[in-house]
Amino acid sequence: MKRNTYKEDELLEEPFDIKHIIRASSYIKKYSKAMAVALFLSALAGITGLVAPFITKQALDEAIPAKDTNQLYILVGLLLLAFIVSVIFSTVRSRVMARVSQKIIYDIRGDLFAHLQKLPFQYYDDRPHGKILIRVVNYVNSVSDMLSNGLINMILEIMNLIFIVIFMFMVDVKLSLVVMAGVPVLAVFMFWIKGRQRVSWQHVSNKNSNLNAYLQENIVGARITQIFAREDENAVIFRDLSEDCRDTWMQAVSYSNMIWPGIDTISVFVRAAIFLFGLLIFGQGNESLGTIVAVSSYASQFWQPIMNLGNIFNNFINNVANLERIFETMDEPVLIDDAPDAVPMSDLRAARERGEQSGEVVFDHVSFSYEKGKEILHDVSFTVKPGESIALVGPTGAGKSTIVSLISRFYNLDSGAIYIDGQDISKVTLESLRSQMGIMLQDSFIFSGSIADNIRYGRLNATDEEIRCASKTVCADDFIQGMPDGYGTVVKERGSTLSQGQKQLISFARTLLSDPAILVLDEATSSIDVRTEKALQAGLNAMLKGRTSFIIAHRLSTVTGCDKIMYIEGGGILEQGTHEELMRKKGAYYRLYTAQMEDVAS
Numbered sequence: 001m002k003r004n005t006y007k008e009d010e011l012l013e014e015p016f017d018i019k020h021i022i023r024a025s026s027y028i029k030k031y032s033k034a035m036a037v038a039l040f041l042s043a044l045a046g047i048t049g050l051v052a053p054f055i056t057k058q059a060l061d062e063a064i065p066a067k068d069t070n071q072l073y074i075l076v077g078l079l080l081l082a083f084i085v086s087v088i089f090s091t092v093r094s095r096v097m098a099r100v101s102q103k104i105i106y107d108i109r110g111d112l113f114a115h116l117q118k119l120p121f122q123y124y125d126d127r128p129h130g131k132i133l134i135r136v137v138n139y140v141n142s143v144s145d146m147l148s149n150g151l152i153n154m155i156l157e158i159m160n161l162i163f164i165v166i167f168m169f170m171v172d173v174k175l176s177l178v179v180m181a182g183v184p185v186l187a188v189f190m191f192w193i194k195g196r197q198r199v200s201w202q203h204v205s206n207k208n209s210n211l212n213a214y215l216q217e218n219i220v221g222a223r224i225t226q227i228f229a230r231e232d233e234n235a236v237i238f239r240d241l242s243e244d245c246r247d248t249w250m251q252a253v254s255y256s257n258m259i260w261p262g263i264d265t266i267s268v269f270v271r272a273a274i275f276l277f278g279l280l281i282f283g284q285g286n287e288s289l290g291t292i293v294a295v296s297s298y299a300s301q302f303w304q305p306i307m308n309l310g311n312i313f314n315n316f317i318n319n320v321a322n323l324e325r326i327f328e329t330m331d332e333p334v335l336i337d338d339a340p341d342a343v344p345m346s347d348l349r350a351a352r353e354r355g356e357q358s359g360e361v362v363f364d365h366v367s368f369s370y371e372k373g374k375e376i377l378h379d380v381s382f383t384v385k386p387g388e389s390i391a392l393v394g395p396t397g398a399g400k401s402t403i404v405s406l407i408s409r410f411y412n413l414d415s416g417a418i419y420i421d422g423q424d425i426s427k428v429t430l431e432s433l434r435s436q437m438g439i440m441l442q443d444s445f446i447f448s449g450s451i452a453d454n455i456r457y458g459r460l461n462a463t464d465e466e467i468r469c470a471s472k473t474v475c476a477d478d479f480i481q482g483m484p485d486g487y488g489t490v491v492k493e494r495g496s497t498l499s500q501g502q503k504q505l506i507s508f509a510r511t512l513l514s515d516p517a518i519l520v521l522d523e524a525t526s527s528i529d530v531r532t533e534k535a536l537q538a539g540l541n542a543m544l545k546g547r548t549s550f551i552i553a554h555r556l557s558t559v560t561g562c563d564k565i566m567y568i569e570g571g572g573i574l575e576q577g578t579h580e581e582l583m584r585k586k587g588a589y590y591r592l593y594t595a596q597m598e599d600v601a602s
């Protein structure tokens, strides 16, 4: 069992690179005003919060010893006021920032999705979909907080620290110096622990990604799991991956858990030192009881921003790794894109409507491979005249689907060229090319939504009447009408509530409705019973009239009427001609056809 493939960690080029932060700043620039407001509010909240020890000192040193109740009332009132003001400012700030952070998520996620949609088939062929999902959902969520609140908090904590130090020094310089003596000890401690934390959080992120990929694959493949009764084996693999997550998490958390006790210990020693020094110098100069209490109170506040800065920094390090993955996806080359000087392809539909001949397809010495060195098509050349229907037949894995996916330029060629009406398809815009093609893929995909929406997918402005007409052509109207809500019946993701044949008919109708200039049907009727297939043949023939079409079928009886049949095998066209010609030739096609007929007869 190749269990290790599930455990492949994503590689990061650099653990921490400031250039990602700089690039991310383009996402926060837009919100700099809101962020400045939030920063200002927080600063006010912070300062009001900091006057409390000052007021306490005043109460302890003056109001209480003098038994001055009036002053005490005022001081208590001030304390309360400072608290309320600070809470109001903090609440407003949280609201502003929650909105900014959501907007940043919205922007990044939107860009990421837009880019993902442009990525070539190859990108999706090559990687687990769960790992793509986690980038769009989890990573974006986690970086948004760093970009919004993280940045503001960092500035605030630094300001906070400065203010605390100023206030503390204002109260008493000598005692403040005692507090500062703890700083180098803290610095050494933090430096040691952060290095370990960074590595351990990267491990957590990798293991989560692996778990996600496996989970996603298994949700999609749940049926197969049950068919082969593989639950136990899968559970073992899952537990294994889950264990990795748990272990790395525990390791990372164990470092995080050391921080507080560490800082507390240092803080306790510092406080003890304040009391000791305070006692020694008590009564000399300004050192009153209030002074000692106030400094010790600032001292305990002093560690908080340092701690927070440590956490923010830590968060930065984790999230820069996530940012890198997000940007890596955004930088993923759109291998199949418009050439710089691409022009729109001529309008084949309009030409046909004008009665001109259009839709000639030429393969000119085309060679193609999905992976380097494994050629699937070798030097294939053929010409399809405008309006001709071409059947592609041949053994499984011969390259039939590959040929038709090249016509829409889903992959780039290794060599050679494909021309439609004399225009090299690599030199026209993808949009103009693909919007004229109607391709029904071998595995019909149904989106969640109503049946009507599914059929309308490729032509959003189609009327209900047109939808019905397309459905009638493929004999789907009857069964759709028979469903609880007819065309409004909602189907679940991947059309799980429909039969295979029903799914095929719906995607068939979808392809026809888009009124393509060039029609490609890849095993369009393989799951449909022979009677329905025969019935829809008539409608289909009418559709095919004057339209260049490629029909791939294993059931040869459906393609005997095509203008030309190409038998694909061994990376090229082995035989081509009309059904009659190929039968007379008594070659590969003849053998395949007679074998099928014998099966039917027996």
Ligand SMILES: Nc1ncnc2c1ncn2[C@@H]1O[C@H](COP(=O)(O)OP(=O)(O)OP(=O)(O)O)[C@@H](O)[C@H]1O
Pocket (backbone or CB within 6 Å): 125, 370, 371, 376, 394, 395, 396, 397, 398, 399, 400, 401, 402, 403, 442
């Ligand atoms: N995305 C892909 N990445 C790598 N190799 C691929 C990919 N898709 C297909 N292949 C390989 O290319 C070859 C041709 O595949 P293709 O799907 O064109 O066959 P086909 O003639 O349509 O077969 P079938 O009749 O089973 O649909 C196969 O050997 C297959 O293994």
Ligand SMILES: [Mg+2]
Pocket (backbone or CB within 6 Å): 400, 401, 402, 442, 522
């Ligand atoms: Mg195929």
